[in-house]
Amino acid sequence: MNLASLPPGSQLPYCSMLPGRETHHASIMGEGAGYDVIVIGGGGAGMCAAIEACDAGARVALLDADAKLGGSTALSGGVYYAAGTSVQREAGIADDTADAMFEYYMTLNQYRVEASLARTLCDHAAEGLEWLIELGVSFPVAALYSSGVESVARGHTAADMGAGIAEALDREVAARDIDVALDTRVEELLSDDSGPVVGVRIGGEDVRSAAVVLATGGFGANPYLLNRHYPEAAAHGDWSWYIGNANCIGDGLALGESAGADLVGHNRGLLLTTPNFKKELEVYVPAWLVYVNREGRRFVNEVAEYAVMSGVVKAQTGGSCFAIFDDDARAAARPDPRYADAFAAGIISLNWVTEELDAQIEAGKVIRADSLNALAIRCGIRPGALLATVEKYNDDVAAGHDSMFFKRADEMKPIRKAPFHAVEIKPAIVCLTSTGIRINAHTQALDACDRPICGLFAAGETTGGVLGERYIGGGNSIANAIVFGRIAGQQAALEFKRND
Numbered sequence: 001m002n003l004a005s006l007p008p009g010s011q012l013p014y015c016s017m018l019p020g021r022e023t024h025h026a027s028i029m030g031e032g033a034g035y036d037v038i039v040i041g042g043g044g045a046g047m048c049a050a051i052e053a054c055d056a057g058a059r060v061a062l063l064d065a066d067a068k069l070g071g072s073t074a075l076s077g078g079v080y081y082a083a084g085t086s087v088q089r090e091a092g093i094a095d096d097t098a099d100a101m102f103e104y105y106m107t108l109n110q111y112r113v114e115a116s117l118a119r120t121l122c123d124h125a126a127e128g129l130e131w132l133i134e135l136g137v138s139f140p141v142a143a144l145y146s147s148g149v150e151s152v153a154r155g156h157t158a159a160d161m162g163a164g165i166a167e168a169l170d171r172e173v174a175a176r177d178i179d180v181a182l183d184t185r186v187e188e189l190l191s192d193d194s195g196p197v198v199g200v201r202i203g204g205e206d207v208r209s210a211a212v213v214l215a216t217g218g219f220g221a222n223p224y225l226l227n228r229h230y231p232e233a234a235a236h237g238d239w240s241w242y243i244g245n246a247n248c249i250g251d252g253l254a255l256g257e258s259a260g261a262d263l264v265g266h267n268r269g270l271l272l273t274t275p276n277f278k279k280e281l282e283v284y285v286p287a288w289l290v291y292v293n294r295e296g297r298r299f300v301n302e303v304a305e306y307a308v309m310s311g312v313v314k315a316q317t318g319g320s321c322f323a324i325f326d327d328d329a330r331a332a333a334r335p336d337p338r339y340a341d342a343f344a345a346g347i348i349s350l351n352w353v354t355e356e357l358d359a360q361i362e363a364g365k366v367i368r369a370d371s372l373n374a375l376a377i378r379c380g381i382r383p384g385a386l387l388a389t390v391e392k393y394n395d396d397v398a399a400g401h402d403s404m405f406f407k408r409a410d411e412m413k414p415i416r417k418a419p420f421h422a423v424e425i426k427p428a429i430v431c432l433t434s435t436g437i438r439i440n441a442h443t444q445a446l447d448a449c450d451r452p453i454c455g456l457f458a459a460g461e462t463t464g465g466v467l468g469e470r471y472i473g474g475g476n477s478i479a480n481a482i483v484f485g486r487i488a489g490q491q492a493a494l495e496f497k498r499n500d
């Protein structure tokens with residue numbers, strides 16, 4: 001069967017062809033034939049795979065469960081992590097290299113990632129970025145920043161964020177002979193005597209192909225899989241919520257497993273810290289907050305990069321911490337000037353502003369007490385240690401020098417005026433998941449003995465082993481989707497040529 005011949009009422013209501021273009025594949029393939037490459041999932045990885053497979057001469061179908069292409073990629077901040085790019089050179093960073101990125105990647109992850117995959121990502125990240133630029137995505141020099149804990153800036157932010165990247169890829173898909181079927185959730189792979197993966201079943205119909213690429217994204221929207229594969233996220237109960245595409249329920253993992261693929265990367269992903277005021281992503285943590293653990297001690301620069309903050313908070317007793325501030329700070333809490341316009345326009349919400357804090361005092365999520373001693377007891381913090389920590393912090397504010405974590409002194413505020421406040425902070429927002437299909441550097445899905453499963457490829461967030469315990473910095477995951485999505489398309493196209 002081919003997509004054009006699906007009966008009315010089947011799960012293929014939309015085919016994103018160029019306006020006026022004819023559905024030509026019916027004439028290319030006879031009844032019972034199919035595609036060379038079927039890509040499941042049309043986010044960043046899937047669109048890249050479809051484009052590359054098509055450019056390699058394959059007849060390609062791209063299937064997505066959503067009503068439009070883009071997935072979580074389109075919702076993202078559009079930050080892309082790479083070393084040795086033209087954007088860096090324009091910014092005066094002339095000597096950054098894939099080697100340096102690899103060393104950073106492996107060191108930060110204490111070598112607990114698949115080295116061949118990390119190497120491939122580092123080697124091809126710059127090339128992937130230049131390709132996106134050729135496709136029309138703009139990465140302004142001014143928006144290049146250190147998005148992790150690297151000493152050179154490698155976080156390339158797309159001018160129109162993830163939507164800009166997704167739109168450019170969507171345009172390229174539409175400009176090619178790629179059959180796109182939306183609102184089409186694939187729940188089954190086909191296998192027969194000729195191979196373990198010979199196509200997909202949709203709407204009760206078989207669509208055959210020489211190769212299938214799994215690019216269904218992560219499983220953040222699936223509580224069952226979070227429990228199974230990312231218990232650290234699930235442990236936070238109703239604090240935990242997923243910020244990505246609702247179709248990212250881990251179908252790729254189940255599809256891969258059904259064909260014998262192994263999973264790798266248990267309990268990995270990216271969590272963001274939250275005070276759980278509401279289910280909205282916070283973009284701003286003010287420097288005047290003082291984070292203490294249950295031992296009553298500070299343990300981090302409160303404005304440390306999100307790439308490391310969740311891991312640091314997770315490591316504290318109880319897996320959470322408390323943000324402490326006094327009543328002067330509460331009364332003076334204004335939107336950071338960087339976000340004031342967006343806040344005023346209602347585009348973003350901010351947790352750390354007076355109105356919100358007052359509302360959360362009412363709701364009981366901000367704990368208030370007339371003395372630091374009473375506050376500590378209410379929160380389960382060691383009282384004596386909290387008093388000592390606050391005293392030292394206040395001395396540091398007066399001296400204009402954060403002697404513990406070297407936070408910018410002009411943004412620090414003393415904790416003096418009662419009532420005092422505490423807010424529990426947990427790393428509970430699921431940004432992405434990193435347990436997934438085990439692949440090799442050619443994106444072939446592997447079984448438990450590292451043998452490639454004939455005809456099955458995987459790329460992007462549906463794979464495991466690329467992203468480690470430490471998020472190396474903003475852009476790690478988009479780079480993963482683009483680099484391995486492109487490789488998957490090229491390799492899947494080779495598969496059909498091998499079978500020709």
Ligand SMILES: Cc1cc2nc3c(=O)[nH]c(=O)nc-3n(C[C@H](O)[C@H](O)[C@H](O)COP(=O)(O)OP(=O)(O)OC[C@H]3O[C@@H](n4cnc5c(N)ncnc54)[C@H](O)[C@@H]3O)c2cc1C
Binds near residue numbers: 071078079
């Ligand atoms: C708000 C937000 C901000 C982020 N910001 C950044 C950032 O700035 N930089 C960064 O590196 N990362 C960021 N991330 C993470 C990053 O966006 C994702 O990890 C990455 O885009 C995943 O790409 P992907 O192609 O693997 O999956 P996706 O883009 O999620 O695409 C998966 C697609 O598969 C489809 N699908 C799922 N199941 C099926 C099925 N059974 N059949 C058919 N289709 C299916 C889905 O509908 C979806 O379209 C962010 C994530 C979010 C949510």
